[in-house]
Amino acid sequence: xxxxxxxxxxxxxxxxxxxxxxxxxxxxxxxxxxxxxxxxxxxxxxxxxxxxxxxxxxxxxxxxxxxxxxxxxxxxxxxxxxxxxxxxxxxxxxxxxxxxxxxxxxxxxxxxxxxxxxxxxxxxxxxxxxxxxxxxxxxxxxxxxxxxxxxxxxxxxxxxxxxxxxxxxxxxxxxxxxxxxxxxxxxxxxxxxxxxxxxxxxxxxxxxxxxxxxxxxxxxxxxxxxxxx
Numbered sequence: 001x002x003x004x005x006x007x008x009x010x011x012x013x014x015x016x017x018x019x020x021x022x023x024x025x026x027x028x029x030x031x032x033x034x035x036x037x038x039x040x041x042x043x044x045x046x047x048x049x050x051x052x053x054x055x056x057x058x059x060x061x062x063x064x065x066x067x068x069x070x071x072x073x074x075x076x077x078x079x080x081x082x083x084x085x086x087x088x089x090x091x092x093x094x095x096x097x098x099x100x101x102x103x104x105x106x107x108x109x110x111x112x113x114x115x116x117x118x119x120x121x122x123x124x125x126x127x128x129x130x131x132x133x134x135x136x137x138x139x140x141x142x143x144x145x146x147x148x149x150x151x152x153x154x155x156x157x158x159x160x161x162x163x164x165x166x167x168x169x170x171x172x173x174x175x176x177x178x179x180x181x182x183x184x185x186x187x188x189x190x191x192x193x194x195x196x197x198x199x200x201x202x203x204x205x206x207x208x209x210x211x212x213x214x215x216x217x218x219x220x221x222x223x224x225x226x227x228x229x
Contacts, residue, residue: 004029004122006030006031006051007033007045007053009034009044009059033048037060037062038062041053049077052079055081064085068096068100083101087106103117112206170201170204175228180225181226183201183226186200204226212224
């Protein structure tokens with residue numbers, strides 16, 4: 001299989017490097033470039049001919065939504081786009097969908113969530129390529145093509161080393177508050193270590209039952225807060 005040529009677009013150099021490192025762990029992808037401004041991203045698409053763009057919405061010059069619109073309006077070869085962004089406003093998501101985004105991944109997220117989304121994209125891409133080989137499509141093939149981007153339900157099976165009993169305690173700890181909780185707070189409530197609590201929390205995030213977002217304390221140092229969804 002030819003690796004998916006990928007362009008990473010993010011205004012934060014460190015975040016872009018993290019996304020590149022995540023992709024380096026997947027032999028199905030190869031990163032062909034990085035861009036940190038919207039206009040640079042558009043130029044990079046023309047010069048590097050990527051198959052996929054990982055696109056931040058918040059960029060210094062033009063919005064990622066504008067980049068997406070221009071990519072869809074161009075006459076060159078089509079390019080897939082996965083939005084990877086902290087923008088979670090309903091209108092932003094709607095605009096991204098209307099402009100043809102293929103997937104939408106909200107920051108912050110775990111490495112597991114990122115890899116799951118990339119694997120879902122690969123399955124979608126393979127189906128599109130398979131169906132697209134036919135010169136004329138019947139209704140079944142059209143339905144398959146239209147549904148190729150729909151994600152299959154994520155497996156809720158527990159990873160090795162996690163127990164259902166402790167998972168229930170962690171879930172109940174999160175359910176006991178209206179706000180979010182750190183891994184340390186969850187561990188204290190569930191009677192497990194912070195490290196162990198974090199493993200269960202990341203599992204809940206990976207299966208879509210919890211979300212994680214930055215928390216800032218008195219020292220203004222970022223931490224992670226978890227809550228059920």
